[in-house]
Amino acid sequence: MPRDSSSSTESSSRWAIPGIRRFTAEGHRARLVVSLTSADPHQRRQLLPVEQGNPTPDLIQALREYHALSGQRVTLAWTMISVVNVGEGDAQRLADLTRGLPIKLNLIDVNDPTGRFRPLSRAELDAFRDALRVKLGMPIARRYSGGQDIHGACGMLAGVRP
Numbered sequence: 001m002p003r004d005s006s007s008s009t010e011s012s013s014r015w016a017i018p019g020i021r022r023f024t025a026e027g028h029r030a031r032l033v034v035s036l037t038s039a040d041p042h043q044r045r046q047l048l049p050v051e052q053g054n055p056t057p058d059l060i061q062a063l064r065e066y067h068a069l070s071g072q073r074v075t076l077a078w079t080m081i082s083v084v085n086v087g088e089g090d091a092q093r094l095a096d097l098t099r100g101l102p103i104k105l106n107l108i109d110v111n112d113p114t115g116r117f118r119p120l121s122r123a124e125l126d127a128f129r130d131a132l133r134v135k136l137g138m139p140i141a142r143r144y145s146g147g148q149d150i151h152g153a154c155g156m157l158a159g160v161r162p
Contacts, residue, residue: 016054020062024069032066033075033106034059038085039093047085056097064101073102077143080128081110082118091131098136105132106143 023032036059038044045051063074076098080086094105107129109119120128132140 016050017058017062020059020066024062024066027070031072031075032063033077034063035077035079036094037077037079037081039090039097043085047079047081060097060101067101073104073139075104075106077106077108079108079110080120080125082120082124084117086120086124086128088127088131088135091128091135094132095135095137098138102138103136104139104141105136106141108143 020032020034035048036044036056037047039056041051041056044056066072067074078085078094107125110117112118129140
């Protein structure tokens with residue numbers, strides 16, 4: 001996860017939502033996967049600075065448009081960070097935010113070489129998955145995040161400078 005608003009964040013801010021809308025209009029058959037990581041816009045801005053130029057409500061609206069036109073379920077990626085975004089309240093906010101939008105949720109362990117963000121304990125993971133199953137009622141998958149050995153796994157791309 002990026003730690004600051006760099007020029008790459010600024011450029012991604014220009015294309016994220018318009019890119020989803022273009023992807024939708026062009027009728028691509030590939031699945032749409034979007035990194036959400038938090039359903040709380042303020043927290044999401046702290047974790048993913050792209051939120052600043054692509055507000056969560058606008059993002060979700062673009063995803064609703066995608067579903068309406070394609071009929072496809074949207075896959076949301078959620079990088080799980082111990083104590084930060086894995087509580088029952090986080091599950092409830094996600095359920096409220098996506099109500100009526102068919103999604104699949106990919107849960108991904110954070111990989112932070114700086115140690116600022118920690119992966120979940122087994123108890124946290126079980127509690128979060130249980131809360132999601134009850135509140136969300138949509139498919140949930142735990143996704144492996146490869147690339148840790150080359151600092152390319154989820155949460156690592158901005159964490160280490162060569």
